[in-house]
Amino acid sequence: MTEAFDYSLIDWSRAQFALTAMYHWIFVPLTLGLGFIMAIMETIYVRTGNPEWKRITKFWMTIFGINFAIGVATGIILEFEFGTNWSNYSWFVGDIFGAPLAIEGIMAFFLESTFIAVMFFGWNKVSKKFHLVSTWLVAFGASLSALWILVANAWMQLPVGMKFNPETARNEMHNFWDVLLSPMAVSKFTHTISSSYLLAAIVVIGISSWYLLRKRHIVFAKRSIVVAAVFGLITSIFTILTGDYSARVVAQNQPMKFAAFEGLYVGQTRAPLVAIGVMSTSPEDPDNENIKDFVFKIEIPNFLSYMAFQDINAFVPGIRDLMEGNEKYNIPSAAEKIARGKLAIDALAEFKLAKEAQDQAKMDEARQILDENFQYFGYGYFVDDPSRLVPSVPITFYSFHIMVALGMWFMMFFAIVLLLVYKGKISQSKFWLTIGIVNIPLAYIASQSGWITAEMGRQPWVIQDLMPTMAAVSRLDTNAVITTFILFGVVFTTLLIAELKIMFKQIKIGPKQEGGH
Amino acid sequence: MFETFELYTLQQYWWIIISLLASLLVFLMFVQGGQTLIYQLGKTETERSLIINTLGRKWELTFTTLVTFGGAFFASFPLFYSTSFGGAYWVWMAILFAFVIQAISYEYRTKPANFLGRKTYEVFLFLNGLLGTILIGTAVGTFFNGANFSVDKMNLTNIYDSAISRWETPFHGLEAVLNIHNVALGLSVFFLARVLGILYIVNSVNEENILVRARRQMWNNAVPFLVFFLYFVIYLLLKQGFAVNPETGEIFMEKYKYLHNLLQMPVVLILFLAGVAGVLYGISSFLFCRSRKAIWFGGAGTVLAVFSLLLIAGLNNTAYYPSLHNLQHSLTIRNSSSSHYTLTAMSYVSLFVPVVIAYIYVAWKSINNKPIEKSDLDDDSSHIY
Numbered sequence: 001m002t003e004a005f006d007y008s009l010i011d012w013s014r015a016q017f018a019l020t021a022m023y024h025w026i027f028v029p030l031t032l033g034l035g036f037i038m039a040i041m042e043t044i045y046v047r048t049g050n051p052e053w054k055r056i057t058k059f060w061m062t063i064f065g066i067n068f069a070i071g072v073a074t075g076i077i078l079e080f081e082f083g084t085n086w087s088n089y090s091w092f093v094g095d096i097f098g099a100p101l102a103i104e105g106i107m108a109f110f111l112e113s114t115f116i117a118v119m120f121f122g123w124n125k126v127s128k129k130f131h132l133v134s135t136w137l138v139a140f141g142a143s144l145s146a147l148w149i150l151v152a153n154a155w156m157q158l159p160v161g162m163k164f165n166p167e168t169a170r171n172e173m174h175n176f177w178d179v180l181l182s183p184m185a186v187s188k189f190t191h192t193i194s195s196s197y198l199l200a201a202i203v204v205i206g207i208s209s210w211y212l213l214r215k216r217h218i219v220f221a222k223r224s225i226v227v228a229a230v231f232g233l234i235t236s237i238f239t240i241l242t243g244d245y246s247a248r249v250v251a252q253n254q255p256m257k258f259a260a261f262e263g264l265y266v267g268q269t270r271a272p273l274v275a276i277g278v279m280s281t282s283p284e285d286p287d288n289e290n291i292k293d294f295v296f297k298i299e300i301p302n303f304l305s306y307m308a309f310q311d312i313n314a315f316v317p318g319i320r321d322l323m324e325g326n327e328k329y330n331i332p333s334a335a336e337k338i339a340r341g342k343l344a345i346d347a348l349a350e351f352k353l354a355k356e357a358q359d360q361a362k363m364d365e366a367r368q369i370l371d372e373n374f375q376y377f378g379y380g381y382f383v384d385d386p387s388r389l390v391p392s393v394p395i396t397f398y399s400f401h402i403m404v405a406l407g408m409w410f411m412m413f414f415a416i417v418l419l420l421v422y423k424g425k426i427s428q429s430k431f432w433l434t435i436g437i438v439n440i441p442l443a444y445i446a447s448q449s450g451w452i453t454a455e456m457g458r459q460p461w462v463i464q465d466l467m468p469t470m471a472a473v474s475r476l477d478t479n480a481v482i483t484t485f486i487l488f489g490v491v492f493t494t495l496l497i498a499e500l501k502i503m504f505k506q507i508k509i510g511p512k513q514e515g516g517h
Numbered sequence: 518m519f520e521t522f523e524l525y526t527l528q529q530y531w532w533i534i535i536s537l538l539a540s541l542l543v544f545l546m547f548v549q550g551g552q553t554l555i556y557q558l559g560k561t562e563t564e565r566s567l568i569i570n571t572l573g574r575k576w577e578l579t580f581t582t583l584v585t586f587g588g589a590f591f592a593s594f595p596l597f598y599s600t601s602f603g604g605a606y607w608v609w610m611a612i613l614f615a616f617v618i619q620a621i622s623y624e625y626r627t628k629p630a631n632f633l634g635r636k637t638y639e640v641f642l643f644l645n646g647l648l649g650t651i652l653i654g655t656a657v658g659t660f661f662n663g664a665n666f667s668v669d670k671m672n673l674t675n676i677y678d679s680a681i682s683r684w685e686t687p688f689h690g691l692e693a694v695l696n697i698h699n700v701a702l703g704l705s706v707f708f709l710a711r712v713l714g715i716l717y718i719v720n721s722v723n724e725e726n727i728l729v730r731a732r733r734q735m736w737n738n739a740v741p742f743l744v745f746f747l748y749f750v751i752y753l754l755l756k757q758g759f760a761v762n763p764e765t766g767e768i769f770m771e772k773y774k775y776l777h778n779l780l781q782m783p784v785v786l787i788l789f790l791a792g793v794a795g796v797l798y799g800i801s802s803f804l805f806c807r808s809r810k811a812i813w814f815g816g817a818g819t820v821l822a823v824f825s826l827l828l829i830a831g832l833n834n835t836a837y838y839p840s841l842h843n844l845q846h847s848l849t850i851r852n853s854s855s856s857h858y859t860l861t862a863m864s865y866v867s868l869f870v871p872v873v874i875a876y877i878y879v880a881w882k883s884i885n886n887k888p889i890e891k892s893d894l895d896d897d898s899s900h901i902y
Binding site: 090113 | 586589600617623631632671682684884886896
């Protein structure tokens with residue numbers, strides 16, 4: 001058998017998915033968080049009857065609407081791309097992945113899209129309370145949408161609640177609750193959602209800071225800052241706690257990704273955490289240029305072991321342990337996993353032949369081999385090039401550290417802003433107001449970095465240990481994917497420019513004096 | 518409850534749900550149809566804004582139905598998802614682009630500093646209406662006329678070339694437009710969407726000039742709709758169909774298969790006839806009695822007619838996605854569905870559908886309680902596109 005695999009097809013298919021996902025994620029976190037911030041503001045309006053709060057709510061709804069539209073536009077692509085570009089994947093996992101996606105549509109999207117119409121068009125058509133309920137339902141609907149797609153994503157990182165069926169050559173769901181409530185699903189949902197709320201709070205404070213610096217809409221800006229800073233402080237603490245939990249879940253279930261987070265090449269007990277590090281351009285491992293050494297690093301002793309396993313004496317495996325194996329800690333080598341994966345793949349082929357020949361004994365034998373080795377099924381595709389089992393360490397390391405550092409910084413920032421509000425000095429603090437504006441792009445960088453960490457760090461897997469990208473991709477001509485990649489790039493960039501211009505203009509115009517949207 | 522059902526019962530149940538979602542989608546494509554009529558019904562900026570604003574209150578419902586249809590199809594018949602989407606790449610990509618440009622157009626059209634200008638967003642809306650309807654209709658046509666693909670799940674064991682579903686032409690779906698029967702369905706959907714768009718607009722806009730033009734436009738669209746629809750249906754009922762032997766799973770050609778399906782499932786036949794009658798009644802009550810509530814007949818008729826057409830595509834031992842490359846690779850509801858467990862779990866979720874429909878109805882009534890007028894466009898307290 002000769003190698004005929006077209007890696008450029010995988011790279012372009014991945015690039016296209018990354019492009020659409022990253023564009024989608026520019027718009028989604030703001031709407032997730034802004035939904036609740038608007039709902040809180042409208043609640044204050046309904047409770048106090050003060051029209052200023054209605055004006056504040058409506059301004060943020062305008063910003064919400066501009067973002068929501070483009071979030072929808074970029075979101076539909078993702079759903080269909082599972083089929084168009086990852087055809088094998090959509091069969092292999094369709095029995096599990098499809099269900100959350102369908103539930104998302106039936107239970108969340110309709111909730112969101114129905115009540116968004118009431119929220120925008122219903123100010124004079126429905127009662128105040130019905131309108132308020134609609135705004136809250138939009139906020140919950142948006143977060144509920146996020147729940148199901150994140151459950152699906154979590155399953156890809158930690159496949160549970162299913163069994164492989166050789167008759168149909170796919171994974172079949174055996175326990176819906178295991179899928180929904182797996183530690184990965186819980187950590188992914190809570191961390192993603194809270195970090196989105198945080199981002200929205202940063203954006204609200206940033207825009208309001210700009211008004212205060214320009215001495216415009218003072219009351220509006222101060223009130224917006226109070227709501228956003230309280231919301232932001234609470235959600236940033238939650239983001240850090242859920243982030244810590246996420247790291248533990250990754251350490252236990254995706255050790256290669258965890259090692260890439262930290263650029264940990266050689267595993268150790270009492271492993272230190274690299275707080276700040278700069279990677280060398282030369283490879284640590286001559287066989288794999290992805291693995292780099294550090295030219296500079298500041299470490300926190302023992303902290304990595306503690307973070308991963310809540311025990312400073314715990315052994316954290318490095319990339320070399322995972323590739324070459326480590327008998328002492330019972331870690332199999334990549335070669336062993338590849339051999340067992342190949343056994344599983346061959347057993348599936350044998351099973352099919354035995355079934356056609358109606359040879360029950362051989363079927364049972366093949367099935368047993370398959371069951372024994374199925375946990376390494378995906379490794380069987382790497383017989384020619386095991387080095388592809390290592391993700392890009394520099395990208396994973398930097399994105400992880402940028403995300404963590406910015407997350408910590410945002411929590412401190414919210415606390416400082418609240419202190420200034422408490423002392424009545426917020427509108428005079430030019431320095432902190434300027435920082436508030438600078439924080440907006442930083443929040444987006446942190447948010448994107450989170451996804452880069454999660455998705456680049458788990459390469460080459462579409463489904464952890466079971467299906468690599470090369471076995472998941474649709475059989476298309478690479479040029480077709482390049483063409484659609486360019487088309488998406490052009491269309492999304494054009495729409496992003498339009499979105500930003502409209503947003504800036506609306507911010508410049510500011511909240512309208514009476515009603516007005 | 519559902520766990521006691523046989524797998525085949527659940528597969529039929531989910532084919533019925535998919536068909537229902539698709540039929541609701543076709544009805545809701547009155548938004549797309551309306552978008553292609555903006556310039557024909559609206560001659561002034563204000564008139565066009567009235568039309569766009571009334572359609573804009575519903576675009577998301579159509580969009581969400583499309584997304585849910587995709588998700589539900591993926592969940593219940595994943596082999597179709599992987600085969601058709603990964604194979605007929607260009608058709609699905611074109612459909613997606615048509616919907617991407619719609620989603621921002623309403624919100625951005627009249628916003629200051631919108632970069633592309635009002636006209637561009639109106640062109641986007643037109644393109645969405647034109648391509649979205651024709652391409653979806655043409656793609657559904659392949660349910661009856663087949664497509665060029667092969668499926669072999671054991672390809673998974675070839676580590677160098679593991680694609681299960683393969684497209685057997687280099688055109689990746691574009692060849693569907695060479696089949697006139699597919700195109701006839703695409704054009705039927707296009708003109709039906711325009712007919713429904715007119716009925717929705719006359720129901721929800723209070724502007725005499727638009728009403729007068731709508732009547733003329735109805736003739737221009739109802740006639741071609743009927744021509745293409747009748748051609749499609751007559752051809753369908755007379756053609757050979759893709760039948761499945763329930764005992765062996767073998768696919769074979771059967772004369773008058775779709776006609777047989779209607780006759781062997783009389784309830785579906787009644788639904789189909791009632792649907793066609795509803796659409797015809799809707800059109801004629803608007804044309805001859807100037808009824809402004811005709812959308813409800815036209816809409817209900819559309820749902821029933823499309824629903825029954827899709828039922829005969831997949832039920833009664835019929836292959837719903839026939840393979841022209843190898844008949845035995847055709848997809849049926851038996852060989853392409855999710856497992857018993859997943860279909861059961863999702864069936865419980867489907868019980869929420871009436872709740873969803875109920876709150877959509879309440880929200881619809883509260884927003885569309887009176888037709889939109891010119892004065893509404895000056896109402897600063899509401900959201901205006």
